[in-house]
Amino acid sequence: MTIIDTETVAPSTLVVDGAQLIDGEWVPSHSGRTIDVANPANGEVIARIPRSDAEDVEQAVQAGERAFPAWRDMNATARGRLLFRWADLIEQHSAALDSLESQEVGRPSWGPPPMAGQLRFIAGQTDKVQGVSLPTYSPDVVGYTLREPFGVVGGVIPWNAPGPMFITEVGAAIAAGNTIVMKPAEDAPLTPLALAKLSLEAGIPAGVINVVTGYGAEAGAAIPAHPRIRRMGFTGSPQTGRAIMEACSRNLTPLHLELGGKSPQVVFPDADLDVAAAAIATGVTLNTGQICAAGTRVIVDRSIHAEVVDKLADAMTKVTVGPWHQKVQMGPLINGKQHERVCGFIDIGKEQGATLVTGGGRPSGTDFDGGWFVEPTLFDNVTPDMRIAQEEIFGPVLSVIPVDGEAEAIEVANGVDYGLVASVWTRDVGTAVRMTRALQAGQVGVNNALGAGVIGGPFGGYKNSGFGRTMGADAVLEWTQVKTVSMREAPLPRF
Ligand code: NAP
Ligand code: MG
Numbered sequence: 001m002t003i004i005d006t007e008t009v010a011p012s013t014l015v016v017d018g019a020q021l022i023d024g025e026w027v028p029s030h031s032g033r034t035i036d037v038a039n040p041a042n043g044e045v046i047a048r049i050p051r052s053d054a055e056d057v058e059q060a061v062q063a064g065e066r067a068f069p070a071w072r073d074m075n076a077t078a079r080g081r082l083l084f085r086w087a088d089l090i091e092q093h094s095a096a097l098d099s100l101e102s103q104e105v106g107r108p109s110w111g112p113p114p115m116a117g118q119l120r121f122i123a124g125q126t127d128k129v130q131g132v133s134l135p136t137y138s139p140d141v142v143g144y145t146l147r148e149p150f151g152v153v154g155g156v157i158p159w160n161a162p163g164p165m166f167i168t169e170v171g172a173a174i175a176a177g178n179t180i181v182m183k184p185a186e187d188a189p190l191t192p193l194a195l196a197k198l199s200l201e202a203g204i205p206a207g208v209i210n211v212v213t214g215y216g217a218e219a220g221a222a223i224p225a226h227p228r229i230r231r232m233g234f235t236g237s238p239q240t241g242r243a244i245m246e247a248c249s250r251n252l253t254p255l256h257l258e259l260g261g262k263s264p265q266v267v268f269p270d271a272d273l274d275v276a277a278a279a280i281a282t283g284v285t286l287n288t289g290q291i292c293a294a295g296t297r298v299i300v301d302r303s304i305h306a307e308v309v310d311k312l313a314d315a316m317t318k319v320t321v322g323p324w325h326q327k328v329q330m331g332p333l334i335n336g337k338q339h340e341r342v343c344g345f346i347d348i349g350k351e352q353g354a355t356l357v358t359g360g361g362r363p364s365g366t367d368f369d370g371g372w373f374v375e376p377t378l379f380d381n382v383t384p385d386m387r388i389a390q391e392e393i394f395g396p397v398l399s400v401i402p403v404d405g406e407a408e409a410i411e412v413a414n415g416v417d418y419g420l421v422a423s424v425w426t427r428d429v430g431t432a433v434r435m436t437r438a439l440q441a442g443q444v445g446v447n448n449a450l451g452a453g454v455i456g457g458p459f460g461g462y463k464n465s466g467f468g469r470t471m472g473a474d475a476v477l478e479w480t481q482v483k484t485v486s487m488r489e490a491p492l493p494r495f
Helices: 054-073 076-092 094-105 115-123 162-175 190-201 216-222 238-251 273-289 302-317 336-351 405-414 429-438
Strands: 020-022 025-027 034-038 045-050 141-149 152-156 179-183 209-211 232-235 255-258 263-267 295-301 355-358 377-380 397-403 421-425 443-446 480-488
Touching (some): 020 054, 020 190, 045 190, 054 141, 054 152, 054 179, 054 209, 054 216, 076 094, 076 115, 076 162, 076 190, 094 115, 094 162, 094 190, 115 162, 152 162, 162 190, 162 232, 179 216, 190 209, 232 238, 238 255, 263 273, 263 405, 273 302, 273 397, 295 302, 295 405, 302 355, 302 377, 302 397, 336 355, 336 397, 397 405, 421 429, 429 443
Parallel strands (some): 152 232, 179 209, 232 255, 263 421, 295 397, 377 397, 421 443
Antiparallel strands (some): 020 025, 020 209, 034 045, 141 480, 355 377
8 A cells, every 4th residue: 555645735734635544544546546626615626535446445444354353352441532532632623624624515614513522422332332131041041142343344424514424423333343444425525534534643543444535436335345344324315325225235234324304394373483484494504405404395384374485585585605714604515416406406396386485596706606506595385296395405495385284284294205304393282292293204303493402312214214323322332233142150961
C-alpha cells in the first residue's frame, strides 16, 4: 500500500487530499484513481477522494481481521473509555467538523453538531452488553448466554448527514467489539474520514475503523459481496437497500436497513395551527428537505384546510435560501442528479393536477447560478394517489392532502409503502393516544415534526422504510450474536 504524505491537506487539516483511511494509514486507491468532491453551492472542487473498488475493500477487510482479536478481547470498560475519548475529540473539533460537513453537504450551520452526544450515549453501553443466566434441569449445570461480536462488519451510508450516520453505525458496531469497513457516499465522504482520523487520535487502534471511499457500484457493492463481512448496516434509498440485501443473501449475512420515508403530518382542528405550520415548514426545508424523516405530507382536516395552507405558505416563503456560508436557513440540493429529480417531481405534481401554492422554481442571481438551488415548494389539493403523495422526493417539497375526519386521516397517512416517522398535531389526549397506536411508523411525534427531543430513542422503519433499529439503548446489541453456554462439573454417567 502506498502511504500518502500527511502534509498535503485540503480542505481541512482533518483530512488528506486524495486519501482514505485503511489500517490507520492515509492511503490512495490501489488504482490511483480519484473522484472530485464538490461544494454543491457553486460546483467548486473542495477535495479529491480515492475511487476504490473490491481490491481496496479486501485490504480494509484484512486490516479489520488483524485488529479484531485484540479489540474483541479488550476489557469492555477500557473499550468504552476510548469511545468517550473519541467523543471528547469530536467535541473539541466540533467547529471544524461542522464546517466540513457544511461544505460537502451544502447546508448552513445547524449549531453544534450532535455527534459527540450520540457517541457518548453509545460509549455508555459498551460495558453493559450482558447475557442472561438460564435455568437448568439439574443443580450441577449452569447455563448462560454470551453476547459476542461478529468480527469484521460493514456499513454503507448516504450523503445527507454523513457525520451523524457514521457515528451511529460505527460507534455501535465497534462498541460491541467488532471492527468495521465503512463506505461513505462519494458526495460527502470528508466528515466520515475526519471522524475516523480523530478515532485514531483517541487511541482506537488502527484497523478497527477503516473508511473506503468510492462509488456505490464499485466500493459500496464490494462490501456486502465480501464473504468475510459478517454483518452489514445500510442507510440509503430502498433501491440500493434491495441490492445490498440481495448481496447479503448470497453470503447469508445478517443486516439492518435504514431506508427512505414519506412521513405524514396529521393536523387536527384543535391543534395550535401557528406552531404546527411553522414546525412543518422548518422540518421540510431543513437540510433542503434531504432528511429521511422529513414530514412531507400534510394531512389536514377539511374544516381548517384553507387556514393551514395560508399559514404554511407564509412560513415557506419566509425561509431564506443561499450558500451555506451565508446566514440562511436553506442551502442547495446535493448534486445535479438530485436537482433534476426534485424539479422532475415538481413538474409531475403540476401535471397530475396539484395546485402549486408557492415556490416551484430555481432561485436566480449570482449567489445561486453555480449551485443546485430550488425554492421551498408547497402543493395544495394533492390526492393520495398522486406520485408526489406516494414517492420520496428528498427535497423541500410539501404536499397538502385534505381529508374528512380521523378515519380518513389514518387511511391516507398509512397509505404509502413507507413507514419511517409520523406526526400528529392535536391538543386532545384521546386523539393523540389513538393516533400514536394507529400510525404505521417506527417513530411517532405528537406536536413535533421530526421526532425531536428524546435521548436514546430507537430509530428505524416500518414497511419499506427498513428494519432493525439504531441509536437506542440496545443499538449495540444489534451488532452482537448470542451464544448459549451450558457447563457441568463432570461428564454425565453412562447408562
Ligand atoms: P443511495 O443512492 O441509496 O446511496 C446510499 C449509499 O449507498 C451511498 O454511499 C452510495 O454510494 C451507496 N450505493 C449506491 N449503490 C450501491 C450498491 N449497488 N451497493 C452498495 N452501495 C451502494 O441513497 P442516497 O441518494 O445517497 O441517499 C438518500 C436516501 O437515503 C433516501 O432514500 C433517504 O431517505 C435515505 N436515508 C435514510 C435514512 C434513515 O435513517 N432511514 C437516513 C438518511 C437517508 P455513492 O452515492 O457514493 O455512489
Ligand atoms: Mg450518491
